Amino acid sequence: MHVPLSLRRPWPMAGTPRRRAVLILTVAVVAIWAVWAGRGAAPDPKGGASAAAGHDRPAAGEVALSCTGRVEGASETTEVGAGVDGVVAELKVREGDHVKAGDVVAVIDRRELKAELSAAQAAADSARQARIRILRGSRQEDRERADAEVAAAEAVVAQAELQQRRAARLFEQGILSEAERDDVRRNLDVSQARLKAARKAAELVKAPPLPEEAAKAEADVRAAQQRVHAAMQTLEKCLVRAPMSGTVLRTILKPGESFSTLVPRPILSIADTSRLRVRAEVDERDVSRVFPGQRVLVRGEGWEGPGVPGRVERLGAQMGRKTVKTGDPAEKSDRDVLEVLVDLDREEPALVLGLRVTALFLKGKGGAPSPAGVAP
Secondary structure, three states, rough: OOHHHHHHEEEEOOOHHHHHHHHHHHHHHOOOOOOHHHHHHHOOOOOHHHHHOOOOOOOOEEEEEEEEEEEOOOOEEEOOOOOEEEEEEOOOOOOOOOOOOOOOEEEEHHHHHHHHHHHHHHHHHHHHHHHHHHHOOOHHHHHHHHHHHHHHHHHHHHHHHHHHHHHHHHOOOOOHHHHHHHHHHHHHHHHHHHHHHHEEEEHHHHHHOOOHHHHHHHHHHHHHHHHHHHHHHHHHEEEEEEOEEEEEEEEOOOOEEEEOOOOOOOOEEEOOOOOOEEEEEEEEHHHHOOOOOOEEEEEOOOOOOOEEEEEEEEEEEEEEEEEOOOOOOOOOOOOOEEEEEEEEEOOOOOEEEEEEEEEEEEOOOOOOOOOOOOOO
């Protein structure tokens, strides 16, 4: 709408000096606040606020390479299972418990194995008694009876010889016929044969066992003892023992759940946490830049402070596939990596087993010199 020139009012700036002073002061305050806020948000070219939070971080020129890794104990995590199929009857440990090598950590319920062991022990006892019987020979009563039969046969022979001498004299005198004399001689021959048989029977009763019989008895005993040993070994496998000293990280199966050797599922996992180390994965392009004794700085995501220092303890013997994923879509997963074990110089409460960390390998500091031909 058009306003007549005569009705227009002048701008307040043309007013009193007091209004102009208030406006100038307001503009000055706004300008000072804007400058102060801009300086607080802008990064300091010499380090500024970010350097105050990480003043102990290594300079960019000191880091040879950076790679991911995971924290593990003095030994890799061991998944413990049983040697027999069955139901978990009891778990004797809980997560976080410290165990020694050989301690029973779980029990598998296999009651039928006890019956098999008893049967095997009974069979072994029977085999041992049979061996004793063979090695001892005949009973004393059998030997005495054999001696008695020999004595009786000898008496019959003596009587038959006496009768034969009498029959010979009577035959010479013509009293006995030739047939009667032959009958007496036959009786003597029969009695002598019976005496010989009795003596052979006595020798057989008193004879030691045959070598093959003794060998068979020994073999039977050994076989029975092996069956007992096998049953005991199977029963011993029902007691799941810790393969090493360490800490129980996780109990996977619970009492009442089944364990199968065909589809093995660990009962629990154990690791030696007496000291921690990092298993870093070095890209195949950077293997030549890592060497034993090299200083390493281990950091975790979201940490404050410089990190945990360490040293390369051992390099892997062969290349393998990458297992530690960062979740970055641009990450290369088709390259081979070399596992490098890093021993840590001190403990850090923030380090737990399985934690994903970043290992910063420093350039030839505090360790062995860089290999020939490799730039420090």
